[in-house]
Amino acid sequence: MDAIIAGVNQFPQLSGWKLTQTKTTSQEIYLVRQEMDMARTQEVLQYQLTVYLPTETDGSQRLGLATVVLHPSMTDSEISQKISQAVFASQFIHNPPFPLVKPDGAQTTNPHAKREMDLVDKAIALGKAMTQAAPKGKGWLNSGEIFIHRIQTRIRNSEGIDCIEEGDHGFFEVIITHPSKGEEVEIYKSMKFTGFPLNFLNESLEESYYFAQQRSLAQPTPSSRTQLPVILGGEAVPEFFHYYLAHASAKMVYEEISTQKPGDSVHGTHDILEDQISIRLDPHLDGGAGTGFFDTDGFLWYPAQIIQNGVLKQYWGNTRYAHYVGCPPTGDLSNFVVQAGKTGIDEMRSDPHYELVAFSSFEMEAVTGDFAGEIRLGWYDDGNQKIPITGGSVSGNIHNVQSHLRLSKETVQLGNYQGPSRVRMMGATIAGCM
């Protein structure tokens, strides 16, 4: 890093710089049924440099910035050339100025480093959990992938920030297959995590075996003559809440995509007849995919309440965009926690409804609030019987469903989300197969 910083210091016209060093050591295991299909390792070192150059336009002070990637195999002359390119490009950029993160005395620690297990041992333990999980019904493990990355990040900037953090980050993917009368069916599940997520993996496996068994019994999704409540579960739930999170971001406010202001209802002018939304950021959530101690600028993360009972309390955002909109920074997004509701899942299911828990890919469009997903597994309850369903789609717009949202009191943790495991709504459209 010192050589790069020395290179940057050759450009006295710069007002600042930020340099990030990332060392990644990884163990990956690929399983096909009970066998290991391949093992991979990696040792990768990378640098990312941002330079900041004061510029001027129409008599006002502006800031140019450009970011380049530097490889450890670069020669001194290549590094010098890349820095020159960044400085050259930044002179044509006239963005509003913003301050870099300054040290507050706490950033130099490395509290997250826990080398209690070797990477290969962790990967083997997770792999064994996959291959040895007790199947539900007649399902089996089709395939699985395990990635464990030990990542050491060091961030330095021209203001004196110098923070180091080391932690294990990972990802698993599991596919469970189940026979059915017609054809085999499968359920796909994946999750990002930090630490050693044996509990998440075991829960995912148990749920996936059950879902695969249910999908094997599923009938084509029926249309309903009357509009029924829809209960969303699985990965669709955090994706659904992303709309509220996106519209509370300083960046989206600065770009005028979001018009929300602190003190406003996040539900707009709609009357909220059931649960209100409360969201906080928690960078220290155990096992959360976003867990860490500082963001990509070296800003020390802290928990922050963003939305309370449907009211925007504060924007979240990094130092740059927080400065632009005139609010305190919270740092980039880490993990988000949605407050659970008061309704039990069984109570949500007490009248006719659709309950949808697995999709091809449930997607929330953060600008418009439109959401949709093809149904891989759900249940249709017409008040007399409950049947597993597959096929067709659910779609809607958050503005049309949020008056009647009910959040479950049961919670779940998925990636960088912790919160209700089910959300019940009125006003979503089911395009059935029959």
Add this chain to the structure above:
Amino acid sequence: MMSNNKCVPTSPFFIAHQEGIQKTVDALSRDFSFVSIFGTDCEGVSYQAQKSGVEVRDSMWTDRGFVVRVFHEGQYFEHSFNQLSVGSEDRLVKTIRDLVIGSAPLLSQGFSSTQYPLVREEPLKGEWNASVESLPGDLSPEGKIERLRAIVRKGLEQSPEVVDVKAVYEEVFVRKMYCSTKRNLMQSYLWSQGYVIPIVRRGEKTQFAYGSFSDREGPIQLGEMDLMAPQIIDECLMLLDAQKVHPGAYDVICSPEITGLIAHEAFGHGVEMDMFVKERAKAREYLGKPIASSIVQMRDGAAVHNTVSSYWFDDEGVLASNTLIIENGILKTGICDQLSALRLGTQPTGNGKRQSFANKAYTRMTNTFFEPGLDHLDDMIHSIEHGFLLKRMMSGMEDPKNWGIQCMVLYGQEIRNGAFTGVIVSPVIMTGYVPDLLQSITMVSDDFELFGSGACGKGYKEFVKNANGGPYIRCKARLG
């Protein structure tokens, strides 16, 4: 700026390390019966302008490093690395030996291992450098930023309802090398892509649209972006009046972009033959059988057309090909990476691709498309009693095992009695069952277009560049 046949230069980094890489392969070959080293030196810049400012940063596709693959006791192991200096080959050889020979017993205590045959390669040496009309250096960073700013400025002036316009241009030099005991290959090419993304607002309703561009050229593409931007903004303003589609099954005409989305998501992922190995692909049951209407031909290949995903050799050192997947509605074959081909006893098709040197190679699509037919778009529109012309893909997701379709489409134009009604529906989710949709294709236009601005994931990860497209097709689909 315009001068024909400029050559994309070879990576000086590869030239400096070529001998060392060959030495490493030779040294490792004393311990392992197959050794290959694949390297990347990709360098690119992304420029983005919008009302709130300008961003310039190295492209996310910037990448420099190597992956070594060795065959040890019936298994293939890989190690990715990017710290290499001339003369450090002995240390690298020791690291790889220790990693593979050291971890193999540990891993074998955890799992039984798949036993693979040995890779057999035909000897081949060579280098390929693409020719282009414009190189990134033909226009300065200032020039590129100014062109994007102009698109934003004019867009904001187009209507008071325009809140913002984001204009993005990205250019990437792709340079890859492959070295084994039998092969020594190098390739260098260039691609660029761009986006124009307006945001418009009327009252409480906010809407976006986008136009995307891609080419195997440099900044020459900025001209097309400038030309098309007003039309994209008009489309976005039009969507402010869009209605929701009444859910149901409709006759639809898919624009070439949506045709490509179907080729890619609905069917292409299902013929990636690493899914055959895992028995995750329903397509395997249909080999040699009718899968689509008899007027349907579908292909994939990096050796056909000149797009962001066209190359000489893949990320496993296998030469690119042009695979006929569906011929007259019959499923002929799939596409295959090298190791899956070994498992299946077939030949690889040059479709082994990696997100970067640090990622595994999977079977991936390259240029995936339906071939043009004989129909004219006007006749296709006239043939629809009630349906929609679907435009602008948003996203899609594969379901190779159970062949469900999820295609997210930005909008549809309603057609009644063979003419547009002026009604727009947005957004649209198209779902269905792959064989039903492909069998329902009754008309295929004589148009043809490929789109390469997106990135494709395997599930939710492993993103690679590819291109999809084809003609307009008429079929039946369920919309919601």
